[in-house]
Amino acid sequence: MARDRNDHTDEPGEGGRGLSRRGFLTSMGTGALSVAAATQVSAEAVPQAEVLAAEELSKVKLRVNGHDRELLVEPRWSLAYVLRDELGLTGTKVSCDRGECGACTVLINGVPRYACITLAVEAEGAEVTTVEGLMEGEELGTVQQAFLERDAFQCGYCTSGQIMAVEGLLRANPNPSIEEIRRHMAGNLCRCGTYPHIFMAAQRASELKGSSGGAS
């Protein structure tokens, strides 16, 4: 059912039921019109500020893995929910759903954050990267490859979050020390206890990225 709603995300469609005119027009990028609309909605006691109604779907634009996606969301939906259930990007996992385990780690503007405690609407205008976005065509991305080479998972449930945390670390710090790796990865729990191999994989990924000239 969720699938139907956001099936044709590339088509403009008719907009959501609860879409505020201002929100809609802003997302269409028509600056002048949105000013006009703001005057129209001022009767709603919400002058100027963009407002998305409760219990209704509003159109937002997310940039996920380099693609602009226009989709209908409720304000209360988490980014993790939207990625998985609306966009079908099920690589991002949800476990604790309260910011404590790291399974839902994605990059927002290049830095790792928990998608379960980020509202999808808050990610509008940001660049979101999920584990799917690390693929290089049909080939594994560098960090994914390093996890494979170092056997850094058992059940695999935490793995995409771990991979995204390592990706975020290496983007900020291409040659982290083992201490830096341990500290940075502390927000990603692994119930299978594969930590030693995860740290090895992070070091391996750093090597691989170094030898490929820091690409990706």
Add this chain to the structure above:
Amino acid sequence: MYVSDFRYHRPETLDEALRLLEASPDGVLLAGGTDLLVDLKQGKRSHQDVISLTRIQNLNAISVEQDRLLIGTAVTHNQLIHSPLIRAHCRVIAEAAETIATEQIRNTATVGGNLCTAASCADTAPILIALGAEIEIVSRQGQRTLRLADFFVDHRKTALETGEILRRIIVPIPPQGTGAAYQKFGLRQAANIAVASVAAMVRVADGMCEDACFVMGAVAPTPRVSAGAAGLVVGRPISQLSEGSPLWKQVGRAVADDAEPIDDIRGSGEFRREITATLARRALTMALGRVRE
């Protein structure tokens, strides 16, 4: 995830946010959301209007004006940690931020959210109070400035009135002769909520302690200043405060005596009091070691 419904507002100016807060009786501000969203998910609170601070310009700026460091409410913990201004003028604030949660949370959670949640274990509070920080609060009626020490009223209760927004934190840049440190004890090394914590600030001139402040966290309903400990050290030569000295021991005891710890899953009150004494002594020694006259 099942979260009760709310209207989501995204103002672009502080004025708009203030107007929205005034218009909505139960409106709540959303900064990083690491406290708010967890509460909403657990059904601990619900709101009809959620007003996002993320699009408001300048709320996440750090700057220096004369001898004061200005920290916008929406500055994240990782911004504090990496800010060259903080590192240059008040590194100890970055050190306190480094003890918070995890990388993902530090990339998201804000210093203003940390203060406004007003958990007694909030890691940015003790050190900011010890450094004599003030906060600037704005409302539709105007602006007021408050000592951060007076902001925390009770467990999770602040001096913020309905319709008010914390705009920024003002930290006097510590003058020559100042040393400060933050000591936190938790049950593990990472993602570690304080069982007890102590921030210490000392100001020394000609070998005498001219000013001091000890602030404890997680051992009272709010972050709490120990008046007793400051009274013991101000006016004393710092030679009497060396590690292991009777006065040094007394200081730890005095801070612990001002604590009002509870028993909970992280530790008994008795245990917390003992830990507080030790943390206070360590913080004192470290602060003294950082004094450059």
